Amino acid sequence: xxxxYRFRRTGLIGSPFKILILNIIAWIIGILWITPFIGIFMxxxxxxxxxVLYGWWxxxxxxxxxxxxxxxxxxxxxxxxxxxxxxxxxxxPSTLIPITIAALTAYGFARFSLPxxxxxxxxxxxxxxxxxxxxxxxIFFLLKDLHLLNTYLGLILVHSSWGIPWITFFLxxxxxxLPAELEEAARVDGASxxxxxxxxxxxxxxPGLISAAVLQFAWxxxxxxxxxxxxxxxxxxxxxxMLPRLKGQYQVDWGLLSSGSIIAMLAPLLIYGFFNKYxxxxxxxxxxxx
Amino acid sequence: MRNTxxxxxxxxxxxxxxxxxxxxxxxxxxxxxxxxxxKPTFIGLQNYREIFSDSLFWKVVWNNIKWTLFFLTIPVxxxxxxxxxLNNVPQKAKGVFKTIxxxxxxxxxxxxxxxxxxxxxxxxxxIITKIFNHDFLGTPSTALLAIAIIxxxxxxxxxxxxxxxxxxxxxxxxxxxxHLEGANRWxxxxxxxxxxxxxxxxxxxxxxxxxxxLVFDYIFITTQGxxxxxxxxxxxxxxxxAFFYLKFGKGSALATTMIMFASVPIAxxxxxxxxxxxxx
Numbered sequence: 001x002x003x004x005y006r007f008r009r010t011g012l013i014g015s016p017f018k019i020l021i022l023n024i025i026a027w028i029i030g031i032l033w034i035t036p037f038i039g040i041f042m043x044x045x046x047x048x049x050x051x052v053l054y055g056w057w058x059x060x061x062x063x064x065x066x067x068x069x070x071x072x073x074x075x076x077x078x079x080x081x082x083x084x085x086x087x088x089x090x091x092x093p094s095t096l097i098p099i100t101i102a103a104l105t106a107y108g109f110a111r112f113s114l115p116x117x118x119x120x121x122x123x124x125x126x127x128x129x130x131x132x133x134x135x136x137x138x139i140f141f142l143l144k145d146l147h148l149l150n151t152y153l154g155l156i157l158v159h160s161s162w163g164i165p166w167i168t169f170f171l172x173x174x175x176x177x178l179p180a181e182l183e184e185a186a187r188v189d190g191a192s193x194x195x196x197x198x199x200x201x202x203x204x205x206x207p208g209l210i211s212a213a214v215l216q217f218a219w220x221x222x223x224x225x226x227x228x229x230x231x232x233x234x235x236x237x238x239x240x241x242m243l244p245r246l247k248g249q250y251q252v253d254w255g256l257l258s259s260g261s262i263i264a265m266l267a268p269l270l271i272y273g274f275f276n277k278y279x280x281x282x283x284x285x286x287x288x289x290x
Numbered sequence: 291m292r293n294t295x296x297x298x299x300x301x302x303x304x305x306x307x308x309x310x311x312x313x314x315x316x317x318x319x320x321x322x323x324x325x326x327x328x329k330p331t332f333i334g335l336q337n338y339r340e341i342f343s344d345s346l347f348w349k350v351v352w353n354n355i356k357w358t359l360f361f362l363t364i365p366v367x368x369x370x371x372x373x374x375x376l377n378n379v380p381q382k383a384k385g386v387f388k389t390i391x392x393x394x395x396x397x398x399x400x401x402x403x404x405x406x407x408x409x410x411x412x413x414x415x416x417i418i419t420k421i422f423n424h425d426f427l428g429t430p431s432t433a434l435l436a437i438a439i440i441x442x443x444x445x446x447x448x449x450x451x452x453x454x455x456x457x458x459x460x461x462x463x464x465x466x467x468x469h470l471e472g473a474n475r476w477x478x479x480x481x482x483x484x485x486x487x488x489x490x491x492x493x494x495x496x497x498x499x500x501x502x503x504l505v506f507d508y509i510f511i512t513t514q515g516x517x518x519x520x521x522x523x524x525x526x527x528x529x530x531x532a533f534f535y536l537k538f539g540k541g542s543a544l545a546t547t548m549i550m551f552a553s554v555p556i557a558x559x560x561x562x563x564x565x566x567x568x569x570x
Contacts, residue, residue, distance in 0.1 A: 033443075035409060035410075035417070036402075036405040036406055036409045036410065036443070037405070039405070039408060039409030039417075040404075040405045040408060040409060043408060043409075052415075055415050056409070101300045101301045101304065102301060104297040104298075104300065104301070105297060105298050105300075105301040107297060108295075108297035108298050112297075114295065114298075120298065120302075122560055125556050125559070125560060126553060126556055127305065127309055127310075128497075128500065128556070129500045129504070129549060129552035129553050129555075129556050130309060130313055130549060130552075131503075131504045131506070131525055131528070131545060131548045131549060131552070132504075132506065133506060133525050133528045133529050133532075133541075133545055133548070134312075134313060134316050134528070134542075134545035134546070134548060134549055135308075135309060135312035135313055135316060137312075137316065137319065137326075137532060137538055137541070137542065138311070138312035138313075138315040138316055138319075139308060139312050142307070142308075142311075142312065157304070157308060158308055160304060160308075161304040161305055161307070161308035161309055162308070162309070164301050164304060164305055165305070165309075168301065193297075214396070215396075218395075218396040221398065222396075222397070222398040222399055222400075224398075224399070224400060224507070224511075225506065225507065225510075239398075240398050240400050243398075243400045243401070243404070244400065244511075254408050254412075257404050257408065258404070258405075258408060261398075261400070261401035261404045261405060262401075264398050264400065264401050265396075265397045265398055265401045268396040268397065268398070269393065269396060269397065271396075272392070272393070272396045276389055280385060280388060280389070280451075283451055283452065283454075283455040284455045284456075284458070284459065286451075286452040286455060286456075286490065286494075287452065287455045287456035287458075287459060287487070287490045288456070288489035288490045288492075288493050
């Protein structure tokens with residue numbers, strides 16, 4: 001009896017009333033949380049006229065159509081299909097390059113000592129505070145001089161270097177959580193630093209690497225500022241640049257915008273879903289060591 | 291030691307060219323008058339004098355501060371509550387919840403804002419507009435708040451996941467001990483959870499301040515700083531000054547004020563880390 005009382009007091013077992021209240025609160029938050037998805041989905045699969053007249057939540061009348069999706073994907077003026085392809089062309093290397101480079105750097109930070117390491121680390125942290133708007137003007141002229149303006153490669157380079165500071169920081173945390181004994185054992189067996197890194201550290205760090213990759217991919221995919229400033233050929237525009245152009249002719253066509261938004265969010269969503277298991281395990285790279 | 295240096299070289303090269311050199315040239319441009327076509331002319335501190343005597347600048351800084359205060363509290367509290375509640379649900383369900391909460395974070399900002407503008411804040415048939423009979427995004431006094439709410443919807447799940455990951459590393463015996471001592475849930479949170487996740491908590495709060503002074507996407511996409519200048523922040527003002535009014539010198543000067551604001555928390559963090567004795 002006394003034990004049960006104690007459990008109640010600690011709230012591990014609440015009174016039925018308390019549980020009911022908590023349930024209600026959880027449901028309200030859940031519904032609020034999911035409403036935008038339902039709303040935009042409903043808007044995207046119905047003729048826009050119906051949504052304007054009755055609101056997306058009304059189910060009578062309900063006409064199902066894929067016209068919004070077809071219009072968004074194959075519009076001759078601004079094809080989202082082409083935008084999707086361009087986004088992939090840019091996002092995939094912009095993920096792999098900084099992950100590879102930052103993994104090396106982060107391992108250096110996590111395991112070795114170097115006289116100037118403290119200052120390098122501070123620099124990396126400060127770089128996380130550099131606004132995109134601050135550097136875009138010189139970057140614009142730099143790329144122009146290198147004839148990389150309005151090219152995939154230019155944007156890939158910018159995204160890659162922008163990813164390095166945070167990925168380095170994140171992976172440094174992750175690496176320092178890994179046990180050092182295995183590496184020492186490998187070193188005793190005569191493995192070089194790079195061999196240790198490739199054979200021992202990288203396989204152990206896969207959740208962290210995937211975690212960083214998913215986030216970097218999402219950030220590059222979702223970015224529109226760098227793309228807006230550095231790409232202006234309609235054939236090279238990424239999907240987030242196409243999206244604002246998806247408006248109706250005379251009024252904002254929310255049907256078209258909704259279907260476009262759903263198309264644009266599919267790639268990061270699928271990648272997130274696919275790697276979810278690793279991604280979640282990698283999250284401890286954000287948790288600072290005590 | 292030589293290998294360490296080799297490991298750092300690729301990163302340093304790329305960063306030097308795309309981040310450090312441009313940052314330094316921005317600092318140089320901040321002391322010039324430049325329209326982007328002719329050569330920049332050196333004008334000393336003129337840009338800064340103009341900026342600091344402009345009441346718009348201080349209004350915009352105040353908007354950034356309001357944004358910072360909002361994000362230091364509301365999403366963090368929400369995330370802390372949810373993350374500690376997640377400790378009480380079964381492991382499997384916990385994973386599902388965490389996955390769902392993180393979904394908005396991987397979505398494009400553009401899509402997220404469109405979603406909210408269509409469903410909640412539409413001036414005619416948005417749900418929130420109808421409930422409060424008030425067009426939040428279209429009214430100067432509430433525009434910034436509305437954008438902050440949209441951003442919170444996307445952001446808090448990430449925070450909850452980070453806090454949850456930090457809480458996962460707490461030794462469960464602490465809770466059992468606290469439980470035996472008769473601690474209630476608030477006491478457990480205050481005396482076990484919070485101290486144990488403190489480094490993560492501090493880091494996230496520090497980065498919140500940094501990101502709050504850099505915020506651009508959300509505001510530029512939803513209101514472009516409007517209505518009027520109501521939701522203008524430093525980043526949008528910088529962008530407009532440089533690319534709408536073609537005052538690249540003044541824009542650069544504004545950008546340097548941004549990095550000054552955003553560097554303060556980083557400096558504090560480095561100080562804390564070196565005092566805490568963590569080996570960097």
